[in-house]
Structures are given as structure tokens and as C-alpha cells.
Amino acid sequence: DVKVTQSSRYLVKRTGEKVFLECVQDMDHENMFWYRQDPGLGLRLIYFSYDVKMKEKGDIPEGYSVSREKKERFSLILESASTNQTSMYLCASSLSPVKTSGRATIYNEQFFGPGTRLTVL
Amino acid sequence: TQLLEQSPQFLSIQEGENLTVYCNSSSVFSSLQWYRQEPGEGPVLLVTVVTGGEVKKLKRLTFQFGDARKDSSLHITAAQPGDTGLYLCVKRGNFGNEKLTFGTGTRLTIIP
Numbered sequence: 001d002v003k004v005t006q007s008s009r010y011l012v013k014r015t016g017e018k019v020f021l022e023c024v025q026d027m028d029h030e031n032m033f034w035y036r037q038d039p040g041l042g043l044r045l046i047y048f049s050y051d052v053k054m055k056e057k058g059d060i061p062e063g064y065s066v067s068r069e070k071k072e073r074f075s076l077i078l079e080s081a082s083t084n085q086t087s088m089y090l091c092a093s094s095l096s097p098v099k100t101s102g103r104a105t106i107y108n109e110q111f112f113g114p115g116t117r118l119t120v121l
Numbered sequence: 122t123q124l125l126e127q128s129p130q131f132l133s134i135q136e137g138e139n140l141t142v143y144c145n146s147s148s149v150f151s152s153l154q155w156y157r158q159e160p161g162e163g164p165v166l167l168v169t170v171v172t173g174g175e176v177k178k179l180k181r182l183t184f185q186f187g188d189a190r191k192d193s194s195l196h197i198t199a200a201q202p203g204d205t206g207l208y209l210c211v212k213r214g215n216f217g218n219e220k221l222t223f224g225t226g227t228r229l230t231i232i233p
Contacts, residue, residue, distance in 0.1 A: 042125070043164070110166070114161065114163055115163055
């Protein structure tokens with residue numbers, strides 16, 4: 001079974017603190033993702049990574065940075081936490097897409113971790 | 122980023138009843154997925170539909186992809202308490218890439 005683990009289930013921090021959220025996957029997946037989930041807004045992509053040391057901005061990268069030093073680990077960093085960053089943070093991983101002989105691309109399932117509920121006071 | 126609209130936002134029904142939830146967008150999907158998220162867990166993939174008009178069944182769950190590939194529905198027959206959760210429809214970009222767009226979700230509660 002694919003396992004995606006996140007370092008904390010619940011986290012409470014103060015405004016201005018630096019926050020690290022860690023995600024580890026054990027299936028040698030190339031792709032890793034960080035989302036935040038807020039009521040009525042669905043999941044929104046913050047950053048993703050296709051490979052070690054590679055990162056791409058998602059839809060809402062402002063106020064966040066990421067680090068991928070090892071293939072199995074993808075860290076989300078809040079340099080200076082603010083109250084509007086209170087949210088549920090979900091990490092996911094997937095294998096790279098596969099191009100078929102017919103030029104179609106098969107995208108693989110994203111597997112999610114259990115989430116970290118972050119509260120910034 | 123355009124969100125996918127899901128309806129209803131909340132649904133609470135008795136065990137054994139049938140229900141349908143909907144996912145709509147103004148743009149065409151290259152493919153559409155349905156995920157279920159149980160309390161305290163991350164979303165888990167249920168199904169992927171690719172072809173307009175496609176219907177897929179997963180036990181008591183029936184997924185349909187609209188002919189124009191702009192909408193989808195999920196029908197549950199004889200709902201069970203284990204069906205309780207947040208149902209999310211998810212689309213991949215038209216040009217095909219790893220980025221997913223998530224719907225707003227339908228929170229389903231099945232009352233025993």
C-alpha cells in the first residue's frame with residue numbers, strides 16, 4: 001500500500017512564527033504536492049514538485065515556500081505564519097505520467113496523506 | 122483558478138435511500154475523477170472517467186460523465202453509513218498536466 005505520512009495531525013502556532021510541515025511517501029513517487037483545504041473552496045494547490053530539488057508554483061503560492069532535498073520528502077514552509085493561513089494542509093504524491101505508443105498520456109492517481117490542521121493564533 | 126461547482130453542498134439522508142450529487146463546469150474536462158474524503162483522512166480516488174457519456178459502476182455507486190464533458194453525476198443506491206464523507210469531483214487541465222482542480226465538495230451524511 002502507498003503510504004503518505006505528514007509530520008503532525010494538529011499544529012498551533014503564533015503569528016509571525018516560522019512553520020515547517022513535513023510530508024514523506026514510501027512508494028518512490030516522482031511527484032509530490034501540497035494543497036490547502038478550506039470550507040467552500042475545495043482543495044487548492046500551493047506548490048508541487050516533479051523531482052528532487054524541483055518545484056513549481058501552484059495556484060496560491062504566496063506566503064509559502066517548499067523544499068525537496070530527497071525524493072521521499074517534501075516540506076512546506078510558512079516563513080512568517082499569518083492567521084489567514086489557518087487551514088487543513090494536505091500532501092499528495094504520484095508516479096510520473098506515462099506516454100503510450102499512441103501518444104496518449106496516462107496520468108497516475110494522487111495519493112493523499114491524512115492532513116495537518118494548522119491553527120495560527 | 123475556476124472551481125468546479127458541486128451540488129448540493131450538504132446532504133443528509135436516511136440509510137437505504139438513493140441520492141445523486143452533481144459536478145458542473147463551464148469548461149470541458151479532459152478527464153474527471155471522483156474522490157471521497159472521510160473525516161480525519163485525505164481524499165481517496167474512487168473513479169476516473171474520460172469519455173463523454175461514459176458510465177462507471179463501483180458497487181452501489183454509479184458515475185456518469187456528461188456527453189459534452191462539462192458535467193458529471195454520482196448516484197448512490199441504498200446508501201449505507203459507510204458512504205458518509207466529503208465527495209469531491211476533480212478535473213485535470215484541458216492540455217493535460219499534473220495539476221488538478223478540485224470541486225467545492227458535497228458533504229454527505231447517512232443516518233442509520
